[in-house]
Amino acid sequence: MTLDELLKTIADSEAEDWSYITRPIFAQDINQVSGGGRDTPWIEVQEHDQLLVYRKDLRISIAVGLPHRDKFYEDWARGFPDPDASSDWVDFRYNGMPVYRDIRVLVDGARASLPVPAPSTDKVPRLQYTIWRLIDEVVGAGRFDEYFNGAGLTISDHNWPRGR
Numbered sequence: 001m002t003l004d005e006l007l008k009t010i011a012d013s014e015a016e017d018w019s020y021i022t023r024p025i026f027a028q029d030i031n032q033v034s035g036g037g038r039d040t041p042w043i044e045v046q047e048h049d050q051l052l053v054y055r056k057d058l059r060i061s062i063a064v065g066l067p068h069r070d071k072f073y074e075d076w077a078r079g080f081p082d083p084d085a086s087s088d089w090v091d092f093r094y095n096g097m098p099v100y101r102d103i104r105v106l107v108d109g110a111r112a113s114l115p116v117p118a119p120s121t122d123k124v125p126r127l128q129y130t131i132w133r134l135i136d137e138v139v140g141a142g143r144f145d146e147y148f149n150g151a152g153l154t155i156s157d158h159n160w161p162r163g164r
Helices: 003-011 126-139 144-150
Strands: 018-022 028-035 038-047 050-054 060-069 086-094 097-107 112-115 123-125 154-156
Touching: 003 060, 003 086, 003 097, 003 126, 018 126, 050 126, 060 097, 060 126, 097 126, 112 126, 112 144, 123 126, 126 144, 126 154
Parallel strands: 123 154
Antiparallel strands: 018 050, 028 038, 050 060, 060 086, 086 097, 097 112
């Protein structure tokens, strides 16, 4: 299976085709940290906290929630009643292994998650829009279109993932 085939399979699926598992899902990032006035280094553990598993092909899964940025400052992400926005990683997995990673932005105090538009634009490729909408339908509040439009984002026919 190619990355294009994997993403097309996901985009062509329905929310009912997915199982949803919450932490622990055993997809961690572990770092030894030192400094900050402490004499002894310590360990910081961050993890994805949600796993979507495609019921029709259990080799396909999507892990979300591993923190990227605590504060996300793009204007399009901050124009909601709660201006706090953050970002986390979306890992597309095949046979349990990450095969592609992208970012989602949690807006309005994490009431919705949106894709990052192409640099210096408001454009989100249709395939990415479709998949982010699916993720929101499975694990979110189901208000993706409301927030997508509220952020001033638009759908484009550009390739995604970028650079392929």
